[in-house]
Amino acid sequence: MVKENLETVRKTIPYGVLLVAVSKTKPVEALQEAYDAGQRVFGENHALEMRDKHEVLPKDIDWHFIGHLQTNKIKYIVPFVKLIHSIDTENLLQAVNKEAVKHDRIVDCLLQFHIAEEETKFGLNLGEAEGILNSDAFKAMKNVRICGVMGMATNTDDEIQIRKELHHLKDIFGTLKTKYFTDCEYFKEISMGMSDDYPIAIEEGATMVRVGSRIFGARNYNV
Numbered sequence: 239m240v241k242e243n244l245e246t247v248r249k250t251i252p253y254g255v256l257l258v259a260v261s262k263t264k265p266v267e268a269l270q271e272a273y274d275a276g277q278r279v280f281g282e283n284h285a286l287e288m289r290d291k292h293e294v295l296p297k298d299i300d301w302h303f304i305g306h307l308q309t310n311k312i313k314y315i316v317p318f319v320k321l322i323h324s325i326d327t328e329n330l331l332q333a334v335n336k337e338a339v340k341h342d343r344i345v346d347c348l349l350q351f352h353i354a355e356e357e358t359k360f361g362l363n364l365g366e367a368e369g370i371l372n373s374d375a376f377k378a379m380k381n382v383r384i385c386g387v388m389g390m391a392t393n394t395d396d397e398i399q400i401r402k403e404l405h406h407l408k409d410i411f412g413t414l415k416t417k418y419f420t421d422c423e424y425f426k427e428i429s430m431g432m433s434d435d436y437p438i439a440i441e442e443g444a445t446m447v448r449v450g451s452r453i454f455g456a457r458n459y460n461v
């Protein structure tokens with residue numbers, strides 16, 4: 239099933255957009271099946287789960303962390319993580335930087351923005367992000383690199399609202415690019431779009447989509 243689903247999804251993703259296969263809660267067998275079908279980029283939202291999967295699966299997988307990251311769990315993922323999508327405080331970024339120094343790595347990160355109507359979703363607003371980017375603390379962080387933005391639209395059937403929220407994230411990206419990252423070719427990622435809204439996200443300028451249930455099937459519990 240995973241192989242077929244993956245092939246179906248791939249057909250809908252244009253060249254230049256990265257498909258992050260969101261494998262949270264799924265057993266390593268399911269990830270291996272996706273791997274065997276050529277998938278090399280996986281997204282997880284629990285640090286220990288991601289570490290455990292990283293240990294047993296092939297080493298050429300790119301592991302993307304997409305969930306709320308607790309500072310005491312950073313150490314489990316910094317040695318190998320490819321991209322952290324979910325930086326939503328200066329403290330968290332600072333803590334990632336500190337751990338990255340220990341491993342002599344530069345860890346790529348995205349700033350997560352709150353673009354949905356729902357209260358529950360994590361994320362920054364533009365002012366808060368600028369606060370981080372303007373801070374002396376940020377300027378002193380040599381082992382993290384901000385590569386773009388991430389966001390989640392409201393879970394709704396209202397396509398106009400989804401489109402508006404995703405468009406807003408694209409605008410935020412443009413603002414930050416112009417003000418802080420004009421000369422940084424690495425600041426180029428817009429991570430948006432999930433199983434139900436990724437086609438809209440691609441139309442609105444996503445460079446990465448995070449697709450879980452459409453590849454691996456419904457999850458047993460909500461995370």
Ligand SMILES: *Cc1c(COP(=O)(O)O)cnc(C)c1O
Pocket residue numbers: 260262283304305390431432433434448449450451452461
């Ligand atoms: C679970 C999750 C996804 C994937 O959700 P699906 O609806 O299963 O595609 C994408 N992004 C984040 C941040 C997630 O937590």
